[in-house]
Amino acid sequence: MPPDNIDQQKVHxxxxxxxxxxxxxxxxxxxxxxxxxxxxALPLLNFFLPGLMATRIFGFTLSWLILGILFFPFVWVIxxxxxxxxxxxxxxxxxxxxxxxxxxxxx
Amino acid sequence: xxxxxxxxxxxxxxxxxxxxxGFWSARKSKTAHDFFVAGxxxxxxxxxxxxxxxxxxxASFMGVAGMVMSVGYDALWYPVCYxxxxxxxxxxxxxxxxxxxxxTVPDFAEGRFDSPIFxxxxxxxxxxxxxxxxxxxMKGAGTTLAYIFPGLPYWAGVVLIGAVITLNVALxxxxxxxxxxxxxxxxxxxxxSAPIFVLLAVYGGYGKQLDENQAVPAPNPxxxxxxxxxxxxxxxxxxxxxxxxxxxxxxxxxxxTKAARASGLSAExxxxxxxxxxxxxxxxxxxxxxxxxxxxxxxYTNPDxxxxxxxxxxxxxxxxxxxxxxxxxxxxxxNLLPDLYLGVGxxxxxxxxxxxxxxxxxxxxxxxxxxxxxxxxxxxxAFMSTFSGLLVSMTGALAHDVYGRMLxxxxxxxxxxxxxxxxxxxxxxxxxxxxxQVEQFEINFMVGQAFAIAAASYFPLLFMxxxxxxxxxxxxxxGMLGGGLLAMITISLTSFSDLGLLGLKDFWAAHPLLRIxxxxxxxxxxxxxxxxxxxxxxxxxxxxxxxxxxxxxxxHAPETLGLKQEYIxxxxxx
Numbered sequence: 131m132p133p134d135n136i137d138q139q140k141v142h143x144x145x146x147x148x149x150x151x152x153x154x155x156x157x158x159x160x161x162x163x164x165x166x167x168x169x170x171a172l173p174l175l176n177f178f179l180p181g182l183m184a185t186r187i188f189g190f191t192l193s194w195l196i197l198g199i200l201f202f203p204f205v206w207v208i209x210x211x212x213x214x215x216x217x218x219x220x221x222x223x224x225x226x227x228x229x230x231x232x233x234x235x236x237x
Numbered sequence: 238x239x240x241x242x243x244x245x246x247x248x249x250x251x252x253x254x255x256x257x258x259g260f261w262s263a264r265k266s267k268t269a270h271d272f273f274v275a276g277x278x279x280x281x282x283x284x285x286x287x288x289x290x291x292x293x294x295x296a297s298f299m300g301v302a303g304m305v306m307s308v309g310y311d312a313l314w315y316p317v318c319y320x321x322x323x324x325x326x327x328x329x330x331x332x333x334x335x336x337x338x339x340x341t342v343p344d345f346a347e348g349r350f351d352s353p354i355f356x357x358x359x360x361x362x363x364x365x366x367x368x369x370x371x372x373x374x375m376k377g378a379g380t381t382l383a384y385i386f387p388g389l390p391y392w393a394g395v396v397l398i399g400a401v402i403t404l405n406v407a408l409x410x411x412x413x414x415x416x417x418x419x420x421x422x423x424x425x426x427x428x429x430s431a432p433i434f435v436l437l438a439v440y441g442g443y444g445k446q447l448d449e450n451q452a453v454p455a456p457n458p459x460x461x462x463x464x465x466x467x468x469x470x471x472x473x474x475x476x477x478x479x480x481x482x483x484x485x486x487x488x489x490x491x492x493x494t495k496a497a498r499a500s501g502l503s504a505e506x507x508x509x510x511x512x513x514x515x516x517x518x519x520x521x522x523x524x525x526x527x528x529x530x531x532x533x534x535x536x537y538t539n540p541d542x543x544x545x546x547x548x549x550x551x552x553x554x555x556x557x558x559x560x561x562x563x564x565x566x567x568x569x570x571x572n573l574l575p576d577l578y579l580g581v582g583x584x585x586x587x588x589x590x591x592x593x594x595x596x597x598x599x600x601x602x603x604x605x606x607x608x609x610x611x612x613x614x615x616x617x618x619a620f621m622s623t624f625s626g627l628l629v630s631m632t633g634a635l636a637h638d639v640y641g642r643m644l645x646x647x648x649x650x651x652x653x654x655x656x657x658x659x660x661x662x663x664x665x666x667x668x669x670x671x672x673x674q675v676e677q678f679e680i681n682f683m684v685g686q687a688f689a690i691a692a693a694s695y696f697p698l699l700f701m702x703x704x705x706x707x708x709x710x711x712x713x714x715x716g717m718l719g720g721g722l723l724a725m726i727t728i729s730l731t732s733f734s735d736l737g738l739l740g741l742k743d744f745w746a747a748h749p750l751l752r753i754x755x756x757x758x759x760x761x762x763x764x765x766x767x768x769x770x771x772x773x774x775x776x777x778x779x780x781x782x783x784x785x786x787x788x789x790x791x792x793h794a795p796e797t798l799g800l801k802q803e804y805i806x807x808x809x810x811x
Contacts, residue, residue, distance in 0.1 A: 147789055150790075162328050169321060169519060173488070173519075188444040189442070189447050193310065194310060201320075205324050206550075212327065217543055220543075220795040220796075
């Protein structure tokens with residue numbers, strides 16, 4: 131059953147839907163841009179700066195160290211940020227349409 | 238070579254254990270309804286393990302290591318993009334699909350457009366992509382069996398394992414049960430990491446092993462003379478056909494330059510082609526993962542959206558940690574077991590994960606055999622779980638959608654049960670026959686191709702339908718079919734000519750660019766699919782579903798608002 135303390139008119143308004151989709155898409159695109167820029171920049175660095183990317187660090191080449199190990203923690207950071215923000219976003223949206231008086235209405 | 242009793246024992250234990258657990262838990266939850274309802278109480282930890290267990294196939298377990306060994310650096314894109322793809326799925330698709338309550342792509346296709354016809358089109362694609370994805374699993378099975386029983390031909394292993402799993406699915410074991418999948422994740426994780434820790438402790442660290450490859454950056458070929466370093470190298474000489482240190486260690490190696498080098502271009506001329514290949518591969522893997530939503534089913538076994546998100550965080554960590562290990566096998570294999578470069582098909586580098594631990598026998602008695610037995614057990618867990626999962630979903634599509642809805646809508650439950658069993662045998666047989674044909678291809682490469690097709694069909698469909706209101710059924714179908722079928726055709730052309738069934742070798746040599754775009758089609762096929770969707774949807778504007786605003790609300794509004802239930806009540810009439 132849907133909770134009762136919700137402004138149904140507001141939920142079904144064009145404004146609410148636009149707001150929802152815009153905010154969610156914005157968050158997703160920011161996070162995607164963060165990891166895509168790293169993912170897509172790496173081949174370019176390999177292409178234009180092969181000497182730098184072949185620098186040895188603890189026996190690894192820099193490029194191997196980034197792609198074989200460091201990328202995974204980086205992805206964790208992005209997903210952690212996204213999950214935190216999107217839970218907050220959902221709570222915010224729910225609050226937006228919740229009526230201030232919490233007395234149940236007969237349905 | 239004889240059969241190693243330790244390896245046999247561990248493998249047999251895994252096979253019997255998996256089948257027994259499947260039947261045991263299938264008896265506990267009889268119907269799909271039971272499964273989903275019961276599943277809603279599954280804890281975050283178990284659920285995250287189960288999703289990860291389902292995600293890690295033979296490609297992750299055996300294929301990545303084999304490919305790193307055979308082509309070096311370029312193969313690292315695979316594990317990274319498998320993990321990044323999951324992030325992409327999380328960012329754009331997982332949340333909305335969970336709110337919408339669509340378990341599979343066909344469910345979503347039908348629900349989004351109220352169109353049973355579109356469902357049928359999507360079902361056909363489930364089968365296409367499914368078969369592409371079963372082939373590498375079968376190669377994994379054939380390779381593992383040929384390793385355990387040295388005299389056994391590759392095809393016999395494929396047939397044997399394929400038949401066992403098919404029978405198991407047909408008899409009703411191996412439903413996607415949380416417990417089995419969760420246990421299998423930990424089996425795979427233990428099997429890939431424990432031998433690595435021992436091997437690194439004995440033979441020196443990851444960095445030290447990489448350091449054995451004394452390469453200089455590719456564009457400076459004169460310095461290569463120095464590679465005969467005075468320091469004593471611990472590794473045996475590499476066979477002739479192994480890539481040299483410089484091309485193996487550095488980006489733009491054998492995998493991505495193959496097409497350009499085949500047409501006689503120099504290393505320097507081949508580099509731009511390589512860059513193109515790399516980008517196309519990245520797009521295929523990232524978008525393709527997002528287009529393989531059999532993983533999505535498990536989002537529903539969380540009690541609420543917030544728990545689903547916490548689960549996802551754990552999945553990212555579990556699969557990320559796992560993917561650090563397979564490349565280490567590849568690096569160690571190059572230094573310690575270079576003879577694998579000489580093997581072809583099932584005897585080649587794809588079996589490095591299985592065979593490498595055995596070198597410890599030289600120093601520590603049976604320890605090597607035990608560890609090798611453990612990695613074999615992990616391999617069985619990997620291809621058995623993925624092949625069973627695929628078989629269940631493909632059989633479901635064939636029995637439920639093709640038979641139950643298209644051919645005989647009025648069939649009785651008994652007839653449907655029979656249809657499920659017959660379908661399982663048909664799908665299993667086709668998968669086995671296809672599997673016997675692909676011995677020469679690398680496991681990981683084949684999975685990449687399946688992902689490219691998914692990236693060109695499912696990903697644009699899901700992405701556009703979730704975020705764009707203007708989609709029409711015709712637009713979605715045209716885009717999915719146009720992108721997906723074209724990608725499939727060009728991939729098949731390259732595979733058939735590699736198998737010698739098509740005489741296109743001279744053509745590819747003359748047109749390296751076309752070869753790369755055919756082998757890795759994602760870079761043009763994904764934009765093509767999206768463009769087709771937009772154009773056709775604009776042309777058929779009048780057919781946008783009338784309740785589109787409600788559908789979009791269900792896709793995007795927080796679950797706490799209960800819009801899904803409201804939507805079902807409104808649609809409850811039919």
